[in-house]
Amino acid sequence: GQNIDQPTEMTATEGAIVQINCTYQTSGFNGLFWYQQHAGEAPTFLSYNVLDGLEEKGRFSSFLSRSKGYSYLLLKELQMKDSASYLCAVHSNSGYALNFGKGTSLLVTP
Amino acid sequence: KAGVTQTPRYLIKTRGQQVTLSCSPISGHRSVSWYQQTPGQGLQFLFEYFSETQRNKGNFPGRFSGRQFSNSRSEMNVSTLELGDSALYLCASSIRTGTNTEAFFGQGTRLTVV
Numbered sequence: 001g002q003n004i005d006q007p008t009e010m011t012a013t014e015g016a017i018v019q020i021n022c023t024y025q026t027s028g029f030n031g032l033f034w035y036q037q038h039a040g041e042a043p044t045f046l047s048y049n050v051l052d053g054l055e056e057k058g059r060f061s062s063f064l065s066r067s068k069g070y071s072y073l074l075l076k077e078l079q080m081k082d083s084a085s086y087l088c089a090v091h092s093n094s095g096y097a098l099n100f101g102k103g104t105s106l107l108v109t110p
Numbered sequence: 111k112a113g114v115t116q117t118p119r120y121l122i123k124t125r126g127q128q129v130t131l132s133c134s135p136i137s138g139h140r141s142v143s144w145y146q147q148t149p150g151q152g153l154q155f156l157f158e159y160f161s162e163t164q165r166n167k168g169n170f171p172g173r174f175s176g177r178q179f180s181n182s183r184s185e186m187n188v189s190t191l192e193l194g195d196s197a198l199y200l201c202a203s204s205i206r207t208g209t210n211t212e213a214f215f216g217q218g219t220r221l222t223v224v
Contacts, residue, residue, distance in 0.1 A: 031211050035215075042215040042218050043215045044215075045212070045213065048210060050209055050211070051209075087153065091211060091213075093166060095166045096141045096158055096204035096206075096211065097143055097155050097158045097165075097166040097168070098145075098155065098202070098213065099155065100145075100152055100155075101152070102152040103152055
């Protein structure tokens, strides 16, 4: 089966750094995605990792360890607009179907 | 370059009716995947189409079906609607370039069954 776990909620302060973890157990692995979703909107692509290591993109970084079935999304210099749900998704088959975690709701406070 | 386009944005249907949703992928993308998003279950995979063929299917009843046309546009159909089908239906357009995979979502169709 497929199992993808993320914390349900997190709170952080504006200007701080926050790390959102994702662990997965899937029958195959072809890559891991992170998406941001604001309430009432569609998910927006943030990052894609297929090899172990850290991928940095501006204020956002994503890390992957395939041997540990673990990824994290790091958000630096938090802004109020970063308050959103962050979704971890694993691409585990030959097609493009994604298995999503339930998402982590991040609240950034002043 | 245009993004993923889903129509309609909002729908209200009555129990027992059927509904058809449409998704036009990003130009050049041949894969379209459909997802159902509800507050309790999160994002759940429905099915994926690639070059007019269903390539993967999630754990949904046969009332949920889809198809893809030669121009890569896809439609999703739900028959005999139930109250529990009320959800945001999202489609994603995907392409692989080398070792990198891209998957972008449309704005979704918000379906309310009453």
